[in-house]
Structures are given as C-alpha cells and as structure tokens.
Amino acid sequence: MNIRSQFPILDQKIYNKPLVYFDNAATTQKPKSVIDALCNYYLTLNSNIHRGTHHLAAEATDRYEQTRRAVQSFIGARHSHEIVFTRGTTESINLVASSFGNRFLHQGDEVIVSAMEHHSNIVPWQLSCERHGATLRVIPFNDDGVLDIEAFKTLLNDKTRIVAVNHVSNTLGTINPIAEIINISHQAGVPVLIDGAQAISHMAVDVQQLGCDFYCFSGHKMYGPMGVGVLYGREELLEEMPPYQGGGEMIKDVTFEKTTYNELPFKFEAGTPSVGDVLGLHAAIDFMNATGIETIASIEAELTQYATESLQTIENLRIYGTAPQKTSVISFLIGESHPYDVGTLLDKFGIAVRTGHHCTQPIMDRFGIPGTVRASFAVYNTKEEIDALTAALQRIAPMLA
Ligand code: PMP
Numbered sequence: 001m002n003i004r005s006q007f008p009i010l011d012q013k014i015y016n017k018p019l020v021y022f023d024n025a026a027t028t029q030k031p032k033s034v035i036d037a038l039c040n041y042y043l044t045l046n047s048n049i050h051r052g053t054h055h056l057a058a059e060a061t062d063r064y065e066q067t068r069r070a071v072q073s074f075i076g077a078r079h080s081h082e083i084v085f086t087r088g089t090t091e092s093i094n095l096v097a098s099s100f101g102n103r104f105l106h107q108g109d110e111v112i113v114s115a116m117e118h119h120s121n122i123v124p125w126q127l128s129c130e131r132h133g134a135t136l137r138v139i140p141f142n143d144d145g146v147l148d149i150e151a152f153k154t155l156l157n158d159k160t161r162i163v164a165v166n167h168v169s170n171t172l173g174t175i176n177p178i179a180e181i182i183n184i185s186h187q188a189g190v191p192v193l194i195d196g197a198q199a200i201s202h203m204a205v206d207v208q209q210l211g212c213d214f215y216c217f218s219g220h221k222m223y224g225p226m227g228v229g230v231l232y233g234r235e236e237l238l239e240e241m242p243p244y245q246g247g248g249e250m251i252k253d254v255t256f257e258k259t260t261y262n263e264l265p266f267k268f269e270a271g272t273p274s275v276g277d278v279l280g281l282h283a284a285i286d287f288m289n290a291t292g293i294e295t296i297a298s299i300e301a302e303l304t305q306y307a308t309e310s311l312q313t314i315e316n317l318r319i320y321g322t323a324p325q326k327t328s329v330i331s332f333l334i335g336e337s338h339p340y341d342v343g344t345l346l347d348k349f350g351i352a353v354r355t356g357h358h359c360t361q362p363i364m365d366r367f368g369i370p371g372t373v374r375a376s377f378a379v380y381n382t383k384e385e386i387d388a389l390t391a392a393l394q395r396i397a398p399m400l401a
Helices: 032-045 055-075 089-104 123-132 149-155 178-187 235-240 275-291 293-311 339-348 361-367 383-400
Strands: 083-086 110-114 135-139 160-166 192-195 214-218 229-233 251-254 259-261 317-320 329-334 354-356 372-376
Touching (some): 032 055, 032 275, 055 083, 055 229, 055 275, 089 160, 089 192, 089 214, 110 123, 110 149, 149 178, 160 178, 178 192, 275 293, 293 317, 293 383, 329 339, 339 354, 339 372, 339 383
Parallel strands (some): 110 135, 110 160, 160 192
Antiparallel strands (some): 083 229, 251 259, 317 329, 329 372, 354 372
16 A cells, blocks of 8 residues: 555645655654554543453453563563553653662662753653662764764763663764664663664664663554553563552552552553553554554664755755764754754745654754754655755755755
8 A cells, every 4th residue: 555645644734735745854744654653543442451240341451461461472571571561761760760779779870861862851861860869971973963972981980870772863864783782781781772763664673682671662653643652661671660659550459557559561651641642652552563663664764864965956055963873863054054944945835854852952052053954754754755855945045044
C-alpha cells in the first residue's frame, strides 16, 4: 500500500498551498490504521482494564497486554514485564531519575549526561541530584555535533551512578555511539539510560543487543498517538527500584500499617492508563513493521541527503549538526536572521518547520545562537516537498538579508 496515502492529514492545503509537513521530530503524523484503532477502542471496547470480570474489561485487558508483548518484540526485550507504559519519554525519564535516584543516589555521587540532551533528559536528573546531594557531569561535543568519547572516559569514575544520553539528538540529528558508551560504562559497572525518542522511528532498536539498562521513547514520534510512551528497564534494576507513583493497580495489599507492591510491570503503572492510546501504539508498531524499518531508514536517508545538498545552494545558509552519522533532521540558520522569522515566512508557503531552541538550550549556548530552524523528515515526505522548501527559502533569503 502506498505509504503517503495512509496519512489523510497530509492531503490538505494551508494558505491554498499543499501542506509540507517537516516538523516530524516534534511529532509524526498518524496513519489511518492508528486513528481507526483509537476510534474502534472508544466505539467498541472502552473499559477499565485489569479489574473487571465483564467481557469488555477482559478484552481491553487482553489487547493492552498484547501491546506490551508487541513492544517487547519490537525492541527485543527479554521479558514483557520489562516494558512499562508511561505517558511518554518525559515521564519515562522522570520515573527512572526519581525511582533509581531514591534507591541508588547518595551525597557525593555523580550522574553523567551529555551536552546535547533534550531538557527532559537534563532537568529530571538535576532534580534528583539536588534531592540526594549528587552532581551532574556533562559530556561535551565538537563543532560537528559529535560527542567527545575521550572526555566521557575521563568523566566516568567510581562516584558515577548512572549515564543518561540520547540515542539521537533532536536538534543536531547526530546518531550517538551508544553501543560504545554502554560498553565503556558497563566496564566501570555503571548502568546506562538511553533516551530513544528520536531513534525509535528511524532505526531498528534491540535493547538486548545494545545491552542498555533503560530505553525510553514516545508513541507520538513513531506514528502512534500522543499520551503513551514506553520505559524499558532491565528486570534486575526495576525489581530493586521503589515505585514512582502510588495508587491503584501498583499495590498487592494496602493497610494503614503497611502497603506491599504489585509485581513488575504493574508496580510502575499506578492508576488508569491511557488504554486507547496503548492500543493505538500497537497499530503504529504494526504500521512500522509492515512498512519495514529498512525501507523507512533508506527513504529518510535519501531525503536527508537530497535536502542537505539542496539547502546548501541557499546563500548564507549554515547547517548545525554535521556528524557523519545522522538521522533525518536538518537544523539551520540563514545569515543573521532570527529562526522565528524564517519559520513564520515558511508557514506562509504552507511549510511546517520548527524554530527555537528545541528544548536543547545547552546546544544553542554551545554554538552561541538563539535557536535554529529545524526541518525533519519522515517516511511519507517527498523530494518534491524538499524542492518546495528550497524554492521558498530562495524567495525568503533576500528578504532577510
Ligand atoms: N528526548 C528527545 C530527544 C526528544 O526529542 C523529545 C521530544 N522532543 C523528548 C525527549 C521528550 O519527549 P516527549 O515530549 O514525547 O515526552
């Protein structure tokens, strides 16, 4: 089936021009199958899970748990109870920073992140470090947006309790050498959390092969619904970590004297989850499997190369993030113009890009810029759309000079 025709939202005009959607790193569009899964859930299945004896509750529970197994197989986890449903990457990281921190972080300890993290892989660690008297250490990156692995090795020491880095930078597109980072960390006995928000829709991820201890991602960046995400955690660590939130579902027995907790993964799933969104995530995984991750990766690689070459024909355009290993993200500035002005003008051509610091202010500080314009591509984008972007920028650039 034609890929693009599965995304009804793309077939519309903005200011009487065909919509060109290049804001995929913020959120991807959803195929009809995902939208149908959401509708069907509310049309035929809506019910609270795990607690009911009636048919709808049993069926909804079944489908919810089937999705857990689909996620397990999608990322190659050893056990389905190592898959915890959350609201998204942000909540997954907060869960680990809080719960792992409560169990393992003490006065004088250290946590390592990189200078190219999204704020959601910085601030939760800052909060946890503050609470426990620990210190955040930061891996620097070079002008191309490549992490300095030698510097990382010198940061790692016997006070390091965890390393938290992204698989792919949402601003620079850099694919980080996480297998190497995991290896180096494990040799020092330090667990590693990977923020996979920007990797999961672009490449095959196998958590056992990588050997990571935690892997986090969001449904909405992989053609799935908003409001659902995943925390993969290695069983041994999840078992040792205390609950993140208290409430229904996460308990075994409650008395006023003492409460005992449910087994994995339910210990970390307090309250009613977003069941419909979880089922929508299953449809998104089915879409990605049916399309094929190799097909997705090769279409996006071709688009990225074509766009990089096309954009370089624009006078005074500078690309930020020129690592040899990149996904389909291009951050740029034109001359001295403000990214917001470029984004606003592009919008008038029906072209959706993101502008600003992309929740990565430390990257902007590193380059001494206020923000960038970011075009990011997904499997349904086309070279004709990139031509439209290039043509629009050619019109805009003289206005900004
Ligand atoms: N990490 C990275 C690298 C991201 O790109 C994003 C989303 N922009 C997040 C974390 C946070 O994801 P969410 O907002 O879906 O929780």
